[in-house]
Amino acid sequence: MENMEAAVAPAQQVMELERQYLLQNYARYPLVLKRGRGCWLYDTAGRRYLDLISGIGVNALGHAHPRIVRTIREQAALLIHSSNLYYHEYQGPLAKKICETSGMQRVFFCNSGTEAIKGAIKMARARGRKIHPEKTEIIAFENSFHGRTMGALSITGQPKYREPFEPLLPGVRILSLCDDAALEQAIGERTAAIFVEPIQGEGGIWPMSADWLRRLRRLADRAGALLVFDEIQCGIGRPGVYHAYQLHQPPVPPDIVTLAKPIAAGLPLGAIACTEKAASGIGPGMHGTTFGGGALACRVALEFYAILEELLPQMRRVSKFFFAGLRDLQRDFSFIREVRGAGFMIGVELDFPCKHLVNAGMEQGLLFNVTHDTVIRMLPPYILTEKEAGRALAGLRKVFRTAAPVSMGA
Numbered sequence: 001m002e003n004m005e006a007a008v009a010p011a012q013q014v015m016e017l018e019r020q021y022l023l024q025n026y027a028r029y030p031l032v033l034k035r036g037r038g039c040w041l042y043d044t045a046g047r048r049y050l051d052l053i054s055g056i057g058v059n060a061l062g063h064a065h066p067r068i069v070r071t072i073r074e075q076a077a078l079l080i081h082s083s084n085l086y087y088h089e090y091q092g093p094l095a096k097k098i099c100e101t102s103g104m105q106r107v108f109f110c111n112s113g114t115e116a117i118k119g120a121i122k123m124a125r126a127r128g129r130k131i132h133p134e135k136t137e138i139i140a141f142e143n144s145f146h147g148r149t150m151g152a153l154s155i156t157g158q159p160k161y162r163e164p165f166e167p168l169l170p171g172v173r174i175l176s177l178c179d180d181a182a183l184e185q186a187i188g189e190r191t192a193a194i195f196v197e198p199i200q201g202e203g204g205i206w207p208m209s210a211d212w213l214r215r216l217r218r219l220a221d222r223a224g225a226l227l228v229f230d231e232i233q234c235g236i237g238r239p240g241v242y243h244a245y246q247l248h249q250p251p252v253p254p255d256i257v258t259l260a261k262p263i264a265a266g267l268p269l270g271a272i273a274c275t276e277k278a279a280s281g282i283g284p285g286m287h288g289t290t291f292g293g294g295a296l297a298c299r300v301a302l303e304f305y306a307i308l309e310e311l312l313p314q315m316r317r318v319s320k321f322f323f324a325g326l327r328d329l330q331r332d333f334s335f336i337r338e339v340r341g342a343g344f345m346i347g348v349e350l351d352f353p354c355k356h357l358v359n360a361g362m363e364q365g366l367l368f369n370v371t372h373d374t375v376i377r378m379l380p381p382y383i384l385t386e387k388e389a390g391r392a393l394a395g396l397r398k399v400f401r402t403a404a405p406v407s408m409g410a
């Protein structure tokens with residue numbers, strides 16, 4: 001009887017239980033999701049929503065993708081986890097695939113973005129100290145987001161995330177993105193690594209320019225420091241190519257790239273991909289994880305990469321269509337300050353705080369979120385079609401007409 005009740009628990013009951021028993025760290029939207037198919041999510045009342053946020057960039061193939069479902073079924077019945085004490089068949093091939101698509105040479109698997117960042121910090125420290133005991137400093141930037149655990153938080157350049165937990169890791173310098181003189185001065189012999197998101201995600205979808213990334217590359221080389229690109233949000237197909245640093249011609253290669261969100265199509269998996277140089281500080285026993293790189297997650301990630309290769313041309317086409325439609329909206333609504341991003345990493349900045357538009361979007365059957373107060377963020381599944389993008393644009397037009405403080409256009 002109790003189970004039956006749980007199965008039909010109305011949304012209110014679900015929310016009440018959480019209010020009673022969960023750590024009160026999330027401000028959730030009042031939506032209880034039940035299932036998904038393709039780009040659509042369904043709540044417990046059977047209402048459907050076009051998913052333009054994909055679990056914050058995780059569900060890159062949407063929901064219930066038949067090839068992912070089949071792979072999970074097959075592998076779950078064979079081997080889910082065996083620890084890193086032994087080999088299984090999928091870490092090697094997946095690492096090879098990651099190296100081929102990223103231009104890196106070695107891979108470490110973990111379970112999340114923040115763990116990939118912490119692993120990269122450890123790699124940078126270990127290599128730096130081999131060169132000189134004081135070559136341990138980390139450079140990071142304002143407005144960045146690198147994760148929530150103490151290490152990743154230490155290099156996250158947003159006070160609201162950091163302050164309640166200080167003191168954090170020593171030897172971290174957070175620099176302005178615009179102060180070239182300070183940059184020149186800060187990066188030197190003591191610098192072990194420079195961490196940057198080639199397209200800032202949580203910070204409001206800010207692509208870094210090719211020139212600026214090149215400048216970081218030069219400064220890192222001059223100082224003998226590692227350049228680390230955090231592509232946890234902006235990588236693995238999200239920008240319409242495998243990696244955001246490949247958007248520029250010629251590409252600006254990092255020494256380490258951190259990966260997570262979409263890599264296993266919804267299962268938790270993270271990765272650090274790096275050059276031999278960056279890997280040189282780490283020997284057996286120096287770093288590890290119990291869960292990271294399990295057979296199930298790795299096999300699903302391999303399947304994801306196989307599907308991604310087929311999807312990229314379609315993604316680029318739909319992205320062009322979507323961006324063109326958003327620019328039309330920008331012409332019609334003067335409060336849209338900017339439309340920016342790449343591929344399926346899309347920010348629409350308004351000239352007023354717009355968190356309330358998330359609820360207005362839900363009423364139109366659209367799921368997106370707002371980051372940095374004024375930026376509507378969309379990270380749609382890579383399988384989004386032109387027709388679905390059209391639905392999104394029509395819904396956004398309604399949201400802008402009805403829910404903006406002063407409706408100025410169309």
Ligand SMILES: *Cc1c(COP(=O)(O)O)cnc(C)c1O
Binds near residue numbers: 117147201233261
């Ligand atoms: C989400 C994110 C992280 C943290 O990833 P988790 O899996 O939440 O730990 C780190 N860096 C960037 C750029 C991210 O977007």
